[in-house]
């Protein structure tokens with residue numbers, strides 16, 4: 313009942329010319345996809361990506377957004393700017409932003425509200441690091457990260473957001489959560505949403521898994537009941553690999 317969503321997170325990779333090349337190669341390979349297909353590209357590539365993907369089933373996303381509409385925030389980009397450039401989605405609170413750029417749960421919440429207000433669909437990242445998992449805090453942490461990110465949104469807005477459960481220890485490491493671990497934690501996230509916003513909303517929200525997802529492990533992960541898609545880093549940088557992930561059900 314939930315349409316799967318496979319999103320590429322290109323991180324700090326690809327110039328506009330390389331973006332054009334990759335997306336031209338990708339378009340025909342994913343044209344028959346059953347999942348929603350998104351590529352979250354560097355901000356300077358959004359306009360190029362939107363132009364190349366126009367008329368195709370590939371949607372364009374950004375990787376971050378500032379929470380103010382405009383003003384003296386050197387280096388930042390507003391939700392309206394990203395939207396005008398062609399973005400439909402935006403990743404918020406990726407663990408690399410939390411780890412390296414001081415992103416907090418509070419700013420994730422502000423960015424989420426700004427994105428939703430502008431009509432962008434946020435892909436909100438949550439997930440525990442290795443020490444937190446080993447100490448048994450995973451469930452409490454992802455519940456808290458999720459609910460605080462959504463604080464202040466109406467239930468009708470919450471149903472359209474995308475959550476990405478990305479265990480930090482699985483990102484870019486080649487380690488993946490087992491299918492069952494990922495399914496269980498995503499179930500915990502969905503239950504938290506159900507308690508606060510109701511079952512109907514929780515059943516509508518798409519929750520992805522992310523962390524070393526690739527053509528080899530995608531089938532097993534996507535076979536799990538709670539997992540509605542993936543946020544793909546490394547394996548999204550080559551069109552053939554990403555298309556195999558997108559077309560996991562073929």
Ligand code: PGA
Nearest residue numbers: 483484523524544545546
């Ligand atoms: P990875 O990255 O697929 O390279 O582990 C995922 C992510 O950080 O979103």
